[in-house]
Amino acid sequence: MTTHSLFLLLMNLIALRYYATTTEALATTSSRIAVIGGGASGIFAAIAAAQNGHNVTVLEAAAKTLTKVQISGGGRCNVMHNASRPVPDLLQQYPRGQRELQGLFQKRFRPEECRAWFEQHGVALKTEADGRMFPVTDSSQTVMDALLQAAAQARVKIRTRCRVQTLHKPNNDQPFFVSVVDKSVSDDGVVSECYDAVILATGSMPLGYQLAESVGHSLVKTVPSLFTLNADEAVRPGGVLHGLSGVSVPLGRVSYWPPNTEPVRKKVLHEQEGPLLITHYGLSGPAALRVSAFGARTLAEHSYKGTLKIHWAPSFGSSVEDIFDQLWSMTTSNPRKTISTVCPLIRADPVTGTVTTAIPRRLWSALVQAAGVDEAAVWGGVSKKVVRQLAMQVAECPITMTNKGTFKEEFVTAGGVPLKEIDMTRMESKVCPGLFLCGEVINVDGVTGGFNFLNAWGTGYVAGNAVGESIRQAA
Template sequence: MHVNCIRKHIFAAMQQFDVIIIGGGAAGFFTAINLAEKNASLKIAILERGKEVLSKVRISGGGRCNVTHACFDANELTGYYPRGNKELRGPFHTFATADTVTWFQRHGVLIKKEDDGRMFPQANTSQAVIDCFIRLQQSLRIQLFTGENVLSIQHNADKWQLQTTQHIFAAKEICIATGSSPAMWKLLQQLGHTIVPPVPSLFTFNCKDERIIHLPGVATNVSVHIKDTRLRSSGPLLITHWGMSGPAVLKLSAWGARILHDMNYAFTLIVNWLHDEDAESILQKLKSLKEQQAQRIIIVKSPFTIPNRLWESLVQAASINKQTRWADVSKTQLQQLAQQLCQCSFNIKGKSTFKEEFVTAGGIDLKEIDFKTMRSKVLPSVYFAGEVLNIDAITGGFNFQNAWTGGYIAALAMDESMLI
């Protein structure tokens, strides 16, 4: 076959689009939908390497989809992002929590707020979000391709050419919304982008300690810090079969993602079970209890806000017998008890994934992104949205908010670019 005929044949076999979104997750769908709503004439495709789309949306929030968090101040909102907090300030002034709630409600998904600030679909299921996205994808004629693992990305004659496991695609502009994908990061690195090496974030702590091993399910408000670091956190702590979880621990894991990775997840966690009380003031309260409740058995009832089962364990850890009365407790035992209550030391050895919501710290270096447009500073006509960037947040709906914000801004920018 003549060379020109071969070229024509390849060109004809190529799937041609104006915009291709790589990644069929939250950020990818949100980008495609917003772009299609702004410009119905564009030919848009979503490429997903797996057989199913929106899989992370399905499992998030225990299957309910924690859409966002009830933090409506853009500057305050950035404080929940260990990586990306400075860069997101501008984008959050364009599209943030209130915009997210309005967007979903305008598209038929009513949102409710829970006491801890997390926001979910009123239907209480992630399927409400998935159904909304699929309905819009179909009605807006966005083409969806699954099982399309992108093997190579090349820029030829003002177009991007994508070779997948099944097809060759071409588009004027592409948006990469592949989340924490080592394969995509490798491709982008080959094209000139800098990748901040990924490490786990949002994980629980493994701890086999006699004081808590028989207390799975016990939860209480605490303040915690990691010895010999500046890492501190507060909030609910949940004792589990494998150690410790809950918001206080998850926040520590997010803010300390790189430090704890360098420690090989072996460190000392200091827990103040009484939140912000100090050992000296607690010692004085314990001395008062010794006088005021002299005939009562110490272990029977917690005089503080902590659960009784935890109180019993800490009393025994302070070398106080189960039958000991307040009147009979020694000064040394009171000091040990104050220490257990306010400066309780645990050896952490290892981590566990928080439910199925695996989040990483790492990705495209943020210095290489124009956050007014989510456009690459390195590659022409390439945009990014979601966790493919070196942005991650603590638990509570913040990672999804980053996906919605980035996707919306990328859609705006691509629409404007197409009009030029």
């Protein structure tokens, strides 16, 4: 046994002796709860537990808490998604966890309750056209202030720069021993502390998975989710997307095929629709991010390479033939119009009546060029073959995916502690009684739009409220 191991054993024995002498007092007053992780879910769980009369300590390794809350939504904080949307619709936005979150959203912490919690704590929310909910101040600081104020009022103790090393529970009738590096407590920084229960809310940090494994949990392999799609055609001069950074379409369709797969519809693995944005490196926007979320494991298996087929205007017809018919009609209705400057796929705004093209002019011009159409060609001077090539660029534009991008604002992780090892009605471990898990450390993740925060608040709330009952049952 190493010197370090002996030291930790001694510290555990000292802590256990302290625990034994104070158990009766704790049973009649409050129990000691450790929340490992000071992110959205951890702070929310800590507030819920403390409001039930428990002595709650948040152990956060970083210099400050709620860092993801701060940067979410470009600094505005996308608190949640439209609370009035039917729960079945909300559940469809979770690639992993749909079935298991049903009871939480319908019974234990409904989206309407989540919205009410924030409004009762001074965070008035607004719902944008796409369903995302933000504070009316458009500032994440408003959300952070509300959470930290609620934590302070509940007497939650928050310790930052406090890194947990190990988590140990000898048996079910003994406390948790938490080895912590905290130089504000001891000279060498290593202390062993006793807690009646532990809430693990470490997000996607490797430490959280290590701690879960150390008490007997298995893990679903973690892979990135919610990332942008890098494309050769965006960075290569002459590529159809090159020089179009910032161009977007209100509704596009992205389909993914792995390398060496014949791109026919019956073999498409992942296909999503939504707004689409061209970047310097490839594709972003909800449609691209949804492909990365629902296809997270497939994309990882193929090293983030393959073929993307883009439909730039699916509302005008699903197939190449649908688009061809509309383009070909221009050869008789507007034969003298220049193809490169006139896109016939137009729509009228239902409110203002303003007429716009479905495909922005710069993108349309690039598609015309990629189809091999002469810049000066007119609609009445081209063959069916040429028009069909253009229709293919609109409905099945081939893009070579070269890698995943880094979209730090929304980036989440798929995988983690298997949901079958968790009592989802309480967020308590089935493997290690007294351990609760919430947020991204478990195998739940959602698409962009406030769904991951909705999971964080909900699972944190349930864990924080259930922890006291677990301690009473153990006693």
